[in-house]
Amino acid sequence: MPSAIIAEDDDGIRLDRWFQRHHAEVTFNIVSRWSKTGAVRLDGVKAGPGDRISAGQALVWPDVLPEPATPRPVEKVRPPLHPDQIAYMRSMVIHMDAHAIVINKPPGLATQGGTGISTSVDAMLDALQFDAAARPRLVHRLDKDTSGALLLARTARAAAFFSKEFAGREAKKTYWALTLGVPEIRSGTIDAAISKQPGSGGEKMHVDPETGLKAKTRYRVVDKAAARAAWVEFQPLTGRTHQIRVHAAAISHPLIGDGKYGGKESYLTGGISRKLHLHSRRLVIAMPDGGTLDIKADMPSHMAESFAMLGFDLALGDYEEPPPPPPPKKLPRRLSSATSGNRRGERRSRGTVAEAPPRRK
Template sequence: MNKDVRQFVVAADDDGIRLDRWFKRHLADINFNLVSRWARTGQIRVDGARATPGDRLTVGQTIRVPPDEPVKATVAAKPKSTRPPLSDEQTEYMREMVIHQDAQAIVINKPPGLATQGGTGTMEHVDGMLDALQFECENRPKLVHRLDKDTSGALLLARTSRAAAYFSKHFSGRTAKKVYWALVVGVPEIEDGIIDLPLAKQPGTGGEKMHVDQKEGQAARTRYRVIDHAASRTAWVELQPFTGRTHQLRVHMAAIGHPIVGDGKYGLQEAFLTGGISRKMHLHARRLRIDHPDGGKIDILADLPTHFAESMDTLGFELAEGDRIAMDDGPPPMSREMLKSKARAHAKGVRKERRGERRGRGEAKKK
């Protein structure tokens, strides 16, 4: 065997990933074209067998990698920019947000006003301070979903690449359950319903604002339930998004005439209440439940931020009432389209039964 041949054992964190993704993760200096050529010529082997870039790896397998090829001298590339070190205050700030921690996941209670990721003019954000939550792990945790800057509550972070892939799959497959609490202007006439309105970026806003677009929009569905209300002034609602469109909950509630309190972007001036109610956004990711990659579930509650809690107290709402009905596993009410589909399926079944009866009578007459 060539002494320069390298061998690697697939770690648990890489279980299930593609071979080409393994190279990108661990031998990033080897490009895809070279990996493909090595695979075609049989120089890459997994447990002694020829492999292709798309093969899935299993923990414990041995990957044979040929000697790296010499690279022609080129102008040295500029080193990648590094993140500035965090201050003690930033580290403490992030660690105080942690409400759950295990070997695969961290859940933080994100405060309102802190962006999840950076953007134009956004210097401080969760993604930029994740080094504070590395703890004993080799790598910093990874974001697997987002919350709007002014939305507070439970935000899940993956501590390993395996967990990141696992959680991302559950979020994209809509098996993760997220429950939001919101205060909305007025009281919805239907107390438990589905909002089924497609959303698209609003032209002329640079993608900063969404709107309902029946022709070009992407499907978006939200379940809402009224938990309590203060006369006709405002309602405390539970929201469960079944899709993950940008600003979905905010646009949907505004679209049915009940914007979220404090959401001037979609509710305009109507979204602000008097009587000591904060002008901040009253939208909070109260509860998150998702399967855990090591078995079992993560099921976590995030406390309300101060301004939201004070508004609840001012309006006389009892928090225990909201948690009592949260995460109800019963089937949600059907949208109009779902009801129509069910009715069509029932009618089709009846027609099929009748055809069978007619055939039966016809055969009986022949006898």
């Protein structure tokens, strides 16, 4: 009978998921049938498709399928990458450890493929496999024209962990942007639901308080160039498509270079680049081993040039909010002299009798 020892990378997943990863021809139904007859076992014990497996366990299963399995569609073989593509991808790496790789994605490069997209980060992830058992996995994404920190998971376990962090809004993402004009309220939270704009084919979003999905973005103005433009820091508290761009336009200060949501007015004159000025500056996320990853990505050249032209001091950008002061200590309650000897509410113990005063002779 075939056998295997469960690897660390598969620790904690369901048994049917293990077969899906390593023996795609063994479907959920097949594992279920084997389970009923005791033909699939973990450490000698009968196992079912929904059982969680642990690293180091010995798995055995039949070498003959109980029924002809419908073959799954054959995945397209990815063509080998050109040395220039490998060098290009590796030049983006700003952090790498056993669990994660972080790249500084340039503007104009899509995270994933799609209609009209010839290349993407996902298509070139083989370049970042290095010494790992498999190519890294995407766990979140950035818009094509947005630059900055993009996290990749190096193992299946890390991918599951990071995905939960992003889904649970535990990861802290900080974006730098250049807006048209200066928001009158210098800091606050934009709370405006977002949905797909009808007639746009899902390519454009808009504020929709009635049927939209909840979307919240915290922001603060870092610096300004008179009334012409502002350097704004954004922190999305939810993860809707184009959220920062839609919210910036909703407060009448679209991002510079964002023709989709700001129209022609979003393009400044005077040598300011027409590219979108939105950059994922910082990512803070918990790590599977219990540590914390805190990484910053430098701005692309077009944003750095715009900031320099407008006279912004980059030292102002990495402002850390001071922690809130600790709550005042509660002073112990002082007792009055009248009650200090016999506190209110105290009861004498049962079975004792007070002595009577002595009689005078």
